[in-house]
Amino acid sequence: MEAIVEEPVVVKIYPGLKETPEFREAIDSRSKTVEDILETLKNGTVLWKVRSLSKWYRRKYILDHKNGTLRYEPSHKPPCYKTSTEILVDDIVDVRKGWKTDTFNKIERTISKKHKKSPGQKHTIDEAVCFSLVHGRNKQSLDLVAPNAEVADVWVRGLRHLITVLSGLQQEERFERWLKLQFQEADIDRNGSLNYEECLTLLKQLNVKLPKPTVKRMFDVLEGW
Numbered sequence: 001m002e003a004i005v006e007e008p009v010v011v012k013i014y015p016g017l018k019e020t021p022e023f024r025e026a027i028d029s030r031s032k033t034v035e036d037i038l039e040t041l042k043n044g045t046v047l048w049k050v051r052s053l054s055k056w057y058r059r060k061y062i063l064d065h066k067n068g069t070l071r072y073e074p075s076h077k078p079p080c081y082k083t084s085t086e087i088l089v090d091d092i093v094d095v096r097k098g099w100k101t102d103t104f105n106k107i108e109r110t111i112s113k114k115h116k117k118s119p120g121q122k123h124t125i126d127e128a129v130c131f132s133l134v135h136g137r138n139k140q141s142l143d144l145v146a147p148n149a150e151v152a153d154v155w156v157r158g159l160r161h162l163i164t165v166l167s168g169l170q171q172e173e174r175f176e177r178w179l180k181l182q183f184q185e186a187d188i189d190r191n192g193s194l195n196y197e198e199c200l201t202l203l204k205q206l207n208v209k210l211p212k213p214t215v216k217r218m219f220d221v222l223e224g225w
Contacts, residue, residue, distance in 0.1 A: 032154070034157075034158075034161055037154050037157055037158040037161070038063070038065070038158055038161070038162075040154055040158070041062075041063035041154070041155065041158045041159075042062065042063050042064075042065055043062070044060050044061060044062035044063075045060070045061060045146070045147075045151055045154075045155070046058065046059070046060050046061075046147070047059060047060075047061050047144045047145060047146055047147075047151075047155075048144065048145040048146075049072070049142065049143070049144060050103060050104075050107070050130075050143045050144065050145055051103065051143075052103070052106070052107070053106075053107050053110045053111075056145075059072040059073065059074075060072060060073050060074075061144070061155075063089075063158070064086070067086075068088060068089050068090060069086040069087060069088055069089060070086060070087045070089060070092075070133070070159075071085055071086035071087075072085055072086075073085070087133065087135050087142065088135075089159075089162055089163075089166065090166055091135045091136050092133050092134070092135045092159065092162075092163055093134050093135060093136075093139065093163075094133075094134040094163075095131065095132070095133055095134075095155075095156050095159045095160050095163065096131060096132045096133075096134065097130070097131045097152065097153075097156045098127045098128070098130055098131070099127050099130055100132060101132045101134070101141040101143055102141070103132075103141060103143040104130055104132065104143055107125065111124070111125065125145070126149070128149035128152065129145055129146045129147070129148060129149055129151075129152050130143070130144070130145050130146075130152065131144055131146070131152050131155060131156050132144065133159065182202060182205045182206060183202060185205065186198045186199075186201045186202035186205060188201075196215075196216065196219050199215060199219055200212070200215060203215065
């Protein structure tokens with residue numbers, strides 16, 4: 001007689017999110033363009049903000065592209081609380097998918113302990129629906145749980161794209177500031193323009209090696225404009 005193996009009872013440790021039009025639009029994330037994904041983030045989706053295994057907060061997160069922030073609503077805290085309900089996108093240093101922060105690691109350990117104590121029950125939280133934003137100088141984490149893996153993927157892809165774009169802009173700005181400084185240092189007489197000798201100085205500072213006759217011809221052409 002074959003032994004009957006009982007399947008463990010699956011206990012979802014957080015409430016479900018009722019399916020709404022906001023995140024039904026985000027389901028087919030793989031076929032979406034970057035523009036589609038960002039538009040979904042602007043419309044907002046309902047996510048769970050997680051602080052611990054017992055502290056879950058249902059919030060609608062929205063990308064405010066005009067102000068460059070990620071904000072959530074509603075906040076049930078009274079006005080006397082000075083807790084910010086938004087994060088500057090420019091302050092986000094990393095977007096991590098799965099259990100890759102202290103908060104999620106603690107939850108994972110707690111789930112493992114519960115499973116050992118009650119092997120007949122399988123407490124579960126799908127890692128594929130979890131993601132975190134690391135932000136600020138102190139690298140705080142905002143730990144979030146999406147209604148499904150597709151919605152989590154939309155947010156991760158969209159925010160990572162924004163971080164990459166902003167990082168590129170910051171590099172361009174740093175380069176422009178550096179180039180302006182080199183120009184100012186070469187502009188010895190401080191008249192806002194460079195003569196031939198000052199151009200040679202600038203090229204040397206930029207480590208650009210050109211024969212002097214070539215530089216002179218280029219300078220004469222530009223000076224004649």
